[in-house]
Amino acid sequence: MFPTKKVQTMIGQMVQVEMKGDQHILEGTLVSADEYLNMHLSNTVEIIDGERAKSLGSVVLRGNNIIIINPVEN
Amino acid sequence: MFPTKKVQTMIGQMVQVEMKGDQHILEGTLVSADEYLNMHLSNTVEIIDGERAKSLGSVVLRGNNIIIINPVEN
Amino acid sequence: MFPTKKVQTMIGQMVQVEMKGDQHILEGTLVSADEYLNMHLSNTVEIIDGERAKSLGSVVLRGNNIIIINPVEN
Amino acid sequence: MFPTKKVQTMIGQMVQVEMKGDQHILEGTLVSADEYLNMHLSNTVEIIDGERAKSLGSVVLRGNNIIIINPVEN
Amino acid sequence: MFPTKKVQTMIGQMVQVEMKGDQHILEGTLVSADEYLNMHLSNTVEIIDGERAKSLGSVVLRGNNIIIINPVEN
Amino acid sequence: MFPTKKVQTMIGQMVQVEMKGDQHILEGTLVSADEYLNMHLSNTVEIIDGERAKSLGSVVLRGNNIIIINPVEN
Numbered sequence: 001m002f003p004t005k006k007v008q009t010m011i012g013q014m015v016q017v018e019m020k021g022d023q024h025i026l027e028g029t030l031v032s033a034d035e036y037l038n039m040h041l042s043n044t045v046e047i048i049d050g051e052r053a054k055s056l057g058s059v060v061l062r063g064n065n066i067i068i069i070n071p072v073e074n
Numbered sequence: 075m076f077p078t079k080k081v082q083t084m085i086g087q088m089v090q091v092e093m094k095g096d097q098h099i100l101e102g103t104l105v106s107a108d109e110y111l112n113m114h115l116s117n118t119v120e121i122i123d124g125e126r127a128k129s130l131g132s133v134v135l136r137g138n139n140i141i142i143i144n145p146v147e148n
Numbered sequence: 149m150f151p152t153k154k155v156q157t158m159i160g161q162m163v164q165v166e167m168k169g170d171q172h173i174l175e176g177t178l179v180s181a182d183e184y185l186n187m188h189l190s191n192t193v194e195i196i197d198g199e200r201a202k203s204l205g206s207v208v209l210r211g212n213n214i215i216i217i218n219p220v221e222n
Numbered sequence: 223m224f225p226t227k228k229v230q231t232m233i234g235q236m237v238q239v240e241m242k243g244d245q246h247i248l249e250g251t252l253v254s255a256d257e258y259l260n261m262h263l264s265n266t267v268e269i270i271d272g273e274r275a276k277s278l279g280s281v282v283l284r285g286n287n288i289i290i291i292n293p294v295e296n
Numbered sequence: 297m298f299p300t301k302k303v304q305t306m307i308g309q310m311v312q313v314e315m316k317g318d319q320h321i322l323e324g325t326l327v328s329a330d331e332y333l334n335m336h337l338s339n340t341v342e343i344i345d346g347e348r349a350k351s352l353g354s355v356v357l358r359g360n361n362i363i364i365i366n367p368v369e370n
Numbered sequence: 371m372f373p374t375k376k377v378q379t380m381i382g383q384m385v386q387v388e389m390k391g392d393q394h395i396l397e398g399t400l401v402s403a404d405e406y407l408n409m410h411l412s413n414t415v416e417i418i419d420g421e422r423a424k425s426l427g428s429v430v431l432r433g434n435n436i437i438i439i440n441p442v443e444n
Contacts, residue, residue: 001253001254001262002254002256002260002262003254003255003256003260003261003262003282003283004256004260006253006254006262006280006282007282018243019141019142019243020094020141020242020243020287021092021093021094021098021141021142024243026142031075031080032075032076032077032080033077034076034077034078037260037282037284038076038077038078038111039077040075040076040077040080056142056144057144057145057147058080058144058145059142059143059144060077060080060081060111060142060143060144061077061141061142061143062111062137062138062140062141062142062143063284064138064284064286064287065094065138065140065141066284066287067241067242067243067283067284067287068241068243068248068278068281068282068283068284069281069282069283069284070278070279070280070281070282071279071280073279093215093216094168094215095166095167095168095172095215095216100216105149105154106149106150106151106154107151108150108151108152112150112151112152112185113151114149114150114151114154130216130218131218131219131221132154132218132219133216133217133218134151134154134155134185134216134217134218135151135215135216135217136185136211136212136214136215136216136217138212139168139212139214139215167363167364168316168363169314169315169316169320169363169364174364179297179302180297180298180299180302181299182298182299182300186298186299186300186333187299188297188298188299188302204364204366205366205367205369206302206366206367207364207365207366208299208302208303208333208364208365208366209299209363209364209365210333210359210360210362210363210364210365212360213316213360213362213363223401223402223410224402224404224408224410225402225403225404225408225409225410225430225431226404226408228401228402228410228428228430229430240391241391242390242391242435246391259408259430259432285432286432286434286435288432288435289389289390289391289431289432289435290389290391290396290426290429290430290431290432291429291430291431291432292426292427292428292429292430293427293428295427315437315438316390316437317388317389317390317394317437317438322438327371327376328371328372328373328376329373330372330373330374334372334373334374334407335373336371336372336373336376352438352440353440353441353443354376354440354441355438355439355440356373356376356377356407356438356439356440357373357437357438357439358407358433358434358436358437358438358439360434361390361434361436361437
């Protein structure tokens, strides 16, 4: 399965995303993703030192600034 | 709804944008956005330590340097 | 008006551009810009600590390394 | 053999990938890669100081944030 | 004149290029440039503290890592 | 000769490549390169402080993270 397809299978699930910039690790429910891996997350929280530190709600992430996408196991 | 569509729904509303570079957090009214997530904001202010620190007025942001787009709740 | 169109309206006017890299803030007259937001500026100066610090003359800026474009009010 | 073809020959094998960002070195089994070098790895671990430090499981990596791809010799 | 056209007019002339990465400022004769602003320079030298510090000869520069292109006045 | 063509002429030869990220300078034999300047090198070594410090063997480099490509003179 291609990487972008793999991301499509995560829709509706919790994902952890490492971004460039100041808010490195985000966790949220994947609402949608496109071919550039731009992503729309809901119920997003920023993870600092492994703790759910700050609620960001609904966010859009620019694909080229995403480093790693990781499904969160329940 | 695709991420770029989600951004279109924010037009006319206040958004917070985290950018790469020195002026990390900007807040302004979204005037327009294109498929690359280039954005035109009006009444833009830079947020430093959670404070509205500096008025930038009308700005254009290069999409690939946008990290997170966040609608501002009223 | 789309972001790239907005930039076209600034042609012939003074703009301030924040770039990635060592020369963060540049100010100059916008000669041209293309769809990637590559820009040609004339009479460019580098701004350091809010001062016009160094004259660079005619420069070409690579669009993907532009963070913010800001029209300069007279 | 073109670089993207070379990466295709590594499918099913262990690869080491240096990324931009905080988790520099990852090691995992290459499940798939596309023309942008977006990659899907399984059984991924983060390598810190040459040690397999942290298990990440199944991850998707954004191609433009990959610096070096290295097949792991057995 | 569009930015990429402006760069074409510099072919055969000395240019100064600010790059991302460790060798920030390069100076050389522009041999060719393409639409992505990938550039081929000959007789390239690295400039450190305004001094011609290190000879690099013939180099190819990746366009997306170029920040500023500056014609060198004689 | 266009920059990407220039790189094609280096195939089979030793090249030095400056990358973004932790392993800044690599040296190896250029096996192939594509239009994005993705590169496949064999017999790759990392250069630290001008010394051939670490053998990496066969590697694939993502073009957008390449800063400078330099043919190595014999």
